Amino acid sequence: xxxxxxxxxxxxxxxxxxxxxxxxxxxxxxxxxxxxxxxxxxxxxxxxxxxxxxxxxxxxxxxxxxxxxxxxxxxxxxxxxxxxxxxxxxxxxxxxxxxxxxxxxxxxxxxxxxxxxxxxxxxxxxxxxxxxxxxxxxxxxxxxxxxxxxxxxxxxxxxxxxxxxxxxxxx
Amino acid sequence: xxxxxxxxxxxxxxxxxxxxxxxxxxxxxxxxxxxxxxxxxxxxxxxxxxxxxxxxxxxxxxxxxxxxxxxxxxxxxxxxxxxxxxxxxxxxxxxxxxxxxxxxxxxxxxxxxxxxxxxxxxxxxxxxxxxxxxxxxxxxxxxxxxxxxxxxxxxxxxxxxxxxxxxxxxxxxxxxxxxxxxxxxxxxxxxxxxxxxxxxxxxxxxxxxxxxxxxxxxxxxxxxxxxxxxxxxxxxxxxxxxxxxxxxxxxxxxxxxxxxxxxxxxxxxxxxxxxxxxxxxxxxxxxxxxxxxxxxxxxxxxxxxxxxxxxxxxxxxxxxxxxxxxxxxxxxxxxxxxxxxxxxxxxxxxxxxxxxxxxxxxxxxxxxxxxxxxxxxxxxxxxxxxxxxxxxxxxxxxxxx
Amino acid sequence: xxxxxxxxxxxxxxxxxxxxxxxxxxxxxxxxxxxxxxxxxxxxxxxxxxxxxxxxxxxxxxxxxxxxxxxxxxxxxxxxxxxxxxxxxxxxxxxxxxxx
Numbered sequence: 001x002x003x004x005x006x007x008x009x010x011x012x013x014x015x016x017x018x019x020x021x022x023x024x025x026x027x028x029x030x031x032x033x034x035x036x037x038x039x040x041x042x043x044x045x046x047x048x049x050x051x052x053x054x055x056x057x058x059x060x061x062x063x064x065x066x067x068x069x070x071x072x073x074x075x076x077x078x079x080x081x082x083x084x085x086x087x088x089x090x091x092x093x094x095x096x097x098x099x100x101x102x103x104x105x106x107x108x109x110x111x112x113x114x115x116x117x118x119x120x121x122x123x124x125x126x127x128x129x130x131x132x133x134x135x136x137x138x139x140x141x142x143x144x145x146x147x148x149x150x151x152x153x154x155x156x157x158x159x160x161x162x163x164x165x166x167x168x169x170x171x
Numbered sequence: 172x173x174x175x176x177x178x179x180x181x182x183x184x185x186x187x188x189x190x191x192x193x194x195x196x197x198x199x200x201x202x203x204x205x206x207x208x209x210x211x212x213x214x215x216x217x218x219x220x221x222x223x224x225x226x227x228x229x230x231x232x233x234x235x236x237x238x239x240x241x242x243x244x245x246x247x248x249x250x251x252x253x254x255x256x257x258x259x260x261x262x263x264x265x266x267x268x269x270x271x272x273x274x275x276x277x278x279x280x281x282x283x284x285x286x287x288x289x290x291x292x293x294x295x296x297x298x299x300x301x302x303x304x305x306x307x308x309x310x311x312x313x314x315x316x317x318x319x320x321x322x323x324x325x326x327x328x329x330x331x332x333x334x335x336x337x338x339x340x341x342x343x344x345x346x347x348x349x350x351x352x353x354x355x356x357x358x359x360x361x362x363x364x365x366x367x368x369x370x371x372x373x374x375x376x377x378x379x380x381x382x383x384x385x386x387x388x389x390x391x392x393x394x395x396x397x398x399x400x401x402x403x404x405x406x407x408x409x410x411x412x413x414x415x416x417x418x419x420x421x422x423x424x425x426x427x428x429x430x431x432x433x434x435x436x437x438x439x440x441x442x443x444x445x446x447x448x449x450x451x452x453x454x455x456x457x458x459x460x461x462x463x464x465x466x467x468x469x470x471x472x473x474x475x476x477x478x479x480x481x482x483x484x485x486x487x488x489x490x491x492x493x494x495x496x497x498x499x500x501x502x503x504x505x506x507x508x509x510x511x512x513x514x515x516x517x518x519x520x521x522x523x524x525x526x527x528x529x530x531x532x533x534x535x536x537x538x539x540x541x542x543x544x545x546x547x548x549x550x551x552x553x554x555x556x557x558x559x560x561x562x563x564x565x566x567x568x569x570x571x572x
Numbered sequence: 573x574x575x576x577x578x579x580x581x582x583x584x585x586x587x588x589x590x591x592x593x594x595x596x597x598x599x600x601x602x603x604x605x606x607x608x609x610x611x612x613x614x615x616x617x618x619x620x621x622x623x624x625x626x627x628x629x630x631x632x633x634x635x636x637x638x639x640x641x642x643x644x645x646x647x648x649x650x651x652x653x654x655x656x657x658x659x660x661x662x663x664x665x666x667x668x669x670x671x672x
Binding site: 002004005008012015016019020022023028031032035038039042045046048049050051053054057058061062065066067069070073074076077099103106107110111113114132136137140141144145148152155156158159160162163164166167169 | 574576578579580581582588589590596597599601604605609619620622624629631632634635638641642643645646647650651656662
């Protein structure tokens with residue numbers, strides 16, 4: 001049990017607890033906060049996988065801006081308590097065991113497939129992990145992927161205009 | 172004891188964290204004293220004077236008052252968010268201080284060579300922005316969970332202001348990044364060493380003066396200080412998002428605001444003012460004695476001022492403090508300490524200058540109205556940061572050719 | 573070191589929990605948040621594979637997924653606000669008329 005495994009287990013437990021809290025929370029604000037917890041634990045996992053820039057972008061953009069937008073809208077629309085759905089008995093008694101069984105089967109096949117590979121994630125010591133440098137990432141982004149980059153900037157412009165037009169009150 | 176030998180890096184990090192926390196909490200407390208004194212002098216009055224010599228025990232008295240006040244929780248408040256918000260604010264404000272280096276030297280603690288920073292990361296700058304962007308949740312949660320109109324309005328307005336100015340803050344720093352070429356603070360400050368014309372230091376404030384002005388304005392708005400403090404001004408929205416908070420939780424919001432101020436000032440010195448670099452050329456060897464000289468002068472001033480003071484507490488406390496200052500000043504003349512103390516001395520001096528500027532702005536400027544504030548952020552500051560970015564990238568590309 | 577299969581299993585679990593939340597919740601905004609949870613699970617898989625095969629393309633994909641999620645959240649929440657204004661309720665079961 002080295003420290004990488006300990007951090008992974010702690011963060012994955014935090015992420016799963018956050019996702020369960022998203023489902024089981026009674027107020028939408030608590031669901032939003034647990035989703036922020038999921039995003040932060042995923043950012044720590046990205047750091048563990050050596051993608052430091054992506055971890056920072058995840059917290060800065062996803063957890064720090066998009067989820068704040070969600071929380072604002074929940075507060076402005078005054079979303080009250082969740083109404084409990086009448087979950088059908090088929091879903092509870094057949095769906096849940098089937099789901100868990102499917103998950104175990106998928107886990108087994110993933111384990112079987114990827115454990116034998118001599119990949120970078122399985123071999124080497126903890127200190128030998130070479131993190132992805134921001135310079136290489138930006139070189140790739142602006143040479144190979146420059147067309148999607150420009151398209152996403154146009155997409156953001158359209159989203160800004162669309163949100164402004166849609167949310168305007170009829171005056 | 173073998174825990175120390177088996178995990179030297181961990182133990183040294185814990186020691187550094189303990190020292191940093193102690194220093195920062197004391198600095199926070201005395202920053203409030205400093206602010207009250209300076210604002211009072213700007214307004215032609217004395218400020219705290221009676222609690223201890225020259226009001227120096229005022230922060231202690233305030234702390235004791237906060238601890239002993241009754242802790243009221245509004246009955247219909249959302250308990251989880253209500254308790255979480257101040258803890259989140261203070262924890263995030265203190266976490267960002269782990270990424271800030273104060274000097275270039277490598278010292279040895281417990282036999283382990285270590286740098287003068289708690290966590291040396293190659294993406295420290297963007298991690299710092301990421302951590303401070305989560306601080307917005309503390310404000311909006313505090314406002315909403317109090318279940319009352321004034322905090323809700325104050326919280327929403329304050330967090331909308333913080334989000335708007337965060338964009339300009341991040342963009343005004345990109346100019347520095349283009350010049351320095353790295354997110355690491357050591358590389359950014361290293362790129363500011365050297366001089367133009369043998370006397371002008373190559374600090375980023377000179378090519379990036381527009382960026383510096385944008386950064387300072389956006390930073391004042393981001394930390395909710397005057398002139399951008401409408402959401403928490405007393406004449407406007409009672410006390411904004413922390414209206415319903417009392418005793419220790421309010422103290423935590425208070426401390427978080429000052430800690431944010433310190434973090435933003437440290438970031439400005441690292442990015443624009445040359446961090447731990449001295450403004451004098453390296454050939455002027457007398458500057459190595461400046462920390463020692465400053466401390467010895469401060470010690471003498473404290474002793475003389477204490478002996479001439481009116482109150483008995485002044486007569487007792489100040490000479491003791493003066494002797495301590497003299498001792499530390501003498502310590503700085505030792506050959507082992509002198510090169511190490513240079514970096515932190517200049518860093519702390521520059522941070523102190525920026526904090527004085529913050530307090531000066533508070534005592535002098537009136538506050539913005541909320542719609543003026545938002546239009547200033549989006550329609551003036553953001554285009555200005557973008558122009559700075561475009562001009563900087565133009566110059567960098569032309570110099571590369 | 574942590575084998576990559578652990579990351580993929582975590583991603584699958586989070587995605588499954590996102591689907592469960594999407595199917596069983598009634599508040600529009602909570603359903604939206606379940607979509608964001610699913611996108612995050614996919615991001616984790618991308619980053620894990622990028623580390624496994626030592627290529628940066630996975631990280632570029634994550635970057636674009638985050639940007640597109642931001643744009644989608646902005647427009648989606650604007651639509652949610654219009655629906656809430658018109659139907660006076662945030663329950664998906666109340667949005668059941670094609671034209672009114």
